[in-house]
Amino acid sequence: MLGEYRITGRGAAEISASVERAVGAGELQPGQPLPPMRELAERLGVNPNTVAAAYRTLRERGVIETAGRRGSRVRAKPATTGREFIGVEVPEGVRDVSGGNPDPALLPALAPVFAAAAGQGDREPVLYGHEPVEPELARLARAELDADGVPDGPVAVTSGSLDAMERVLAAHLRPGDAVAVEDPGWGSLLDLVPALGLRTVPVGVDDEGPLPDDVRRALSAGARALVVTDRAQNPTGAALSATRARALRSVLREHPQTLLIEDDHGHRIVDLPLHPLAGTTHSWAFVRSAAKAYGPDLRLAVLTGDAVTLDRVRGRQRLGPGWVSRITQRAVALLWTEDAVDPRAVAAAYGRRREALLGALGRRGVAAHGRSGMNVWIPVPDETGAVARLLGAGWAVAPGARFRVAAPPGIRITVSTLAEGEEGPLADAVATALGPGPGRRYV
Numbered sequence: 001m002l003g004e005y006r007i008t009g010r011g012a013a014e015i016s017a018s019v020e021r022a023v024g025a026g027e028l029q030p031g032q033p034l035p036p037m038r039e040l041a042e043r044l045g046v047n048p049n050t051v052a053a054a055y056r057t058l059r060e061r062g063v064i065e066t067a068g069r070r071g072s073r074v075r076a077k078p079a080t081t082g083r084e085f086i087g088v089e090v091p092e093g094v095r096d097v098s099g100g101n102p103d104p105a106l107l108p109a110l111a112p113v114f115a116a117a118a119g120q121g122d123r124e125p126v127l128y129g130h131e132p133v134e135p136e137l138a139r140l141a142r143a144e145l146d147a148d149g150v151p152d153g154p155v156a157v158t159s160g161s162l163d164a165m166e167r168v169l170a171a172h173l174r175p176g177d178a179v180a181v182e183d184p185g186w187g188s189l190l191d192l193v194p195a196l197g198l199r200t201v202p203v204g205v206d207d208e209g210p211l212p213d214d215v216r217r218a219l220s221a222g223a224r225a226l227v228v229t230d231r232a233q234n235p236t237g238a239a240l241s242a243t244r245a246r247a248l249r250s251v252l253r254e255h256p257q258t259l260l261i262e263d264d265h266g267h268r269i270v271d272l273p274l275h276p277l278a279g280t281t282h283s284w285a286f287v288r289s290a291a292k293a294y295g296p297d298l299r300l301a302v303l304t305g306d307a308v309t310l311d312r313v314r315g316r317q318r319l320g321p322g323w324v325s326r327i328t329q330r331a332v333a334l335l336w337t338e339d340a341v342d343p344r345a346v347a348a349a350y351g352r353r354r355e356a357l358l359g360a361l362g363r364r365g366v367a368a369h370g371r372s373g374m375n376v377w378i379p380v381p382d383e384t385g386a387v388a389r390l391l392g393a394g395w396a397v398a399p400g401a402r403f404r405v406a407a408p409p410g411i412r413i414t415v416s417t418l419a420e421g422e423e424g425p426l427a428d429a430v431a432t433a434l435g436p437g438p439g440r441r442y443v
Contacts (some may be wrong), residue, residue: 004176005022005027005028006198007019007022007034007035007040007043007291008044009044009054009233010044010045010046010050011046012049012050012053012057013057014055014108015040015044015046015051015054016054016055016057016430017052017257018065018118019034019054019058019063019064019305019333020058020061021051023063023074023387027084028074029074030074031073031074032073033052033072033073034055034071034072034073034074034217036071037051037052038051039083039170039390043182044162044310046272049100055072056211058072059072059175059197060197061194061195061197062075062174062193062194062196062197063075064194071430075194081342083357086389087165088396088397088399089428090396091391092185092393093220093394094395094396095218095394095395095396095422095426096396096412097395097396097415097417097418098396098398098413098414099414100194100234100235100374100375100397100398100411100414101296101414101416101423102269102291102292102295102296103350103372103374103416103417105417106177106341106346106349106416107293107294107295107341108154108294108295108335108340109340110294110295110356111220113330113331113332113334113338113340114253114327114331115336116330116331117181117327117328117330117332117334118327120330121326121327121330122432126326126327128322129212130326131158132156132157132314132317132318132323132324133154133156133329134157134329134333135229135321136330136333136337137157137302137329137330137332137333137336138155138332140336140337141155141288141302141306142155142302145304148274148276149274149275149394150274150276150286150304151276151277151278151279151284151383152277153286153295153304153305153306153310154304154305154307154309154310154311154314155303155304156300156304156310156314156317157300157301157302157303157323157329157408158287158300158301158303158315158324159300159301159321160289160291160299160300160301161263161265161287161288161289161301162188162192163301164285164287164301164303164313165189165192165197165227165261165263165285165287166192166260167258167287167313167316167317168259168303168305168309168313168330169192169193169198169225170196170316171309171312171313171316172224172225172259172283172309172312173196173198173225173259174197174303175196175197175198176197176198176199177198177199177200177222177224177225177270177284178198178199178200178201178218178222178223178224178225179193179198179199179200179223179224179225179226179227180201180202180215180218180219180225180226180227181193181200181201181202181203181205181227181405182202182203182205182210182227182228182229182233182238182401182406183202183203183204183234183404183406183407184205184235184377184403184407185202185227185229185233185234185405185409186229186233186234186235186263186265187403188350188401188404189227189401190403200405200406201218201221201223202214202405202406203215203218203255204407205233205236205238205407206238206369206381207237207238207369207371208238208239208240208241208243208244208371209228209229209230209233209235209237209238209239209240209241209244209245209248210226210228210378212244212248212251213246214246214375214415214422215251215252216251216254219251219254219255219258220255220355223258224257224258224259224432225259225260225261226252226258226259226260226261226396227261227262227263228240228248228260228261228262228263228265228277229262229263229264229265230262230264230265230266230274230276231264231265231267231270231272231274231277231372231373232265232266232270232292232372232373232374233264233373234265234271234373234375234403234404235375235377235398235400235402235410235412236369236370236371236375236377237354237369237370237371237372237373237375237376237377238369238371238372239266239270239272239371239373240274240275240277241274242273242277243264244275244345245275245277248277249280249414251279252280252281253280256280256281256282256381257274257280257281257282257283257390258279258281258283259281259283259284259285259309260280260281260283260284260285260287261279261284261286261287262276262277262278262286262287263287263289263424264286264287264288265289265292265373266292266372266373267288267289267292267293268292268294268341268343268346268374269292269293269343269346269347269350269356269374270347270372270373271343271344271347271348271351271352272372282306283305283306283308283309284302284305284306284309284414285303285304285305285306285309285310285313286305287301287302288301289300289301290332290335291330292374293338293341293343293346294335294340294341298328298331298332299324300324300326300329300332301330301393302438305350326358327416337400349372350416353374353415353416353418353423354370354373354376354415356418356420356423357369357370357413357415357417357418357423357426357427358376359374359423360424360427361378361427361431362431364427364428364430364431365431366430366431366434367376367379370415373415374415374416375412375413375414375415376412376413376415377400377409377410377411377412378410378411378412378413378430378434379409379410380400380409380410380411380433380434381409381425381434382409383399383400383401383409383410383411384399384411386411386430387399387411388432389432389433390411390429390430390433393432393433394429395426395429395430395431397411397412397413398412398413398414399411400413413426413430431442
């Protein structure tokens, strides 16, 4: 049944580690069935309860899944196999529009603000027991949140949006709980949920955000948390409209115990207004990262939420890294106060590139989505074929498999570095890769 690989171990931890090592090394393939618990227990000479405990651990870690009488098998995309590895090798001479990164030319210089922040650190060293959040950063963040209608709440600083989401989910949920996530959605989040031992419940998305009926079905079926991207959704570019936000608030009021997590992915790179959902449920969190506007390597996000959630997050953070470098926090605060980035100019630059590509695709009869941000999502009938044909035509795009659970196939194109005049040749290549047919008619 398992080919050449032999599961080993006498205790539950040893057995689960043996399986996880094999999955990570590729010796057990996605979808491959595992032996029935009693059969493996007999083979290893252990109590069936020991194997049951090992399989339970593997399920909680997102390595295997159990389908009733059909038994247990390796997950199709186990948590040990990150979605970022689903991609294409970009040969020399091929134009890479797959990365999802901001345009380096639109990022600010970091040396001056870090020099100033380090100088302050020399004069006023941050020591154990000091406040974990830079007061000026908290003040600036809270002022922006207030202006955008995000309810009042404590402020924490984490090492990016994903770190914030992990801490919030872990603060409220337990292995086996279900989380409603956008589909298509952020690949890293789709990896994180099963890695925490949680279950993913996909929710459809259109240009205005998550579909209310899908959200209602997910929450009615028992999903304990919902993660929503407010603006510049990755990969589709969706942004919550005022109408959609009202509809989603109505759904959430029917399920006030839901843990709501909002990610304002478009902060300072999008000119669309924010329509937050925060405060509709008892437990909520709202996160903004500095990555897209100021640089991914800053690894800094500002988090707010209800008092209980933030207290749990900060308490657990104290037992781990303690805090995010106050030097980095001071540098980001200086970037904000010195207007190192003009959000309107950045939003306009990305908007011109995005609209140029969407227009070129539309003129060629290709349906595409990209209401905000730096990505365009294109539904395709044959994802693998489209990616391969585009690569052959000199364009590397991101396979939609990185961002999908149950959604139909697609490809993602990042427009952040698309030069003027490139949209035509790229649209030509996409249209050719998709081929003729009704699937190319824009609706």
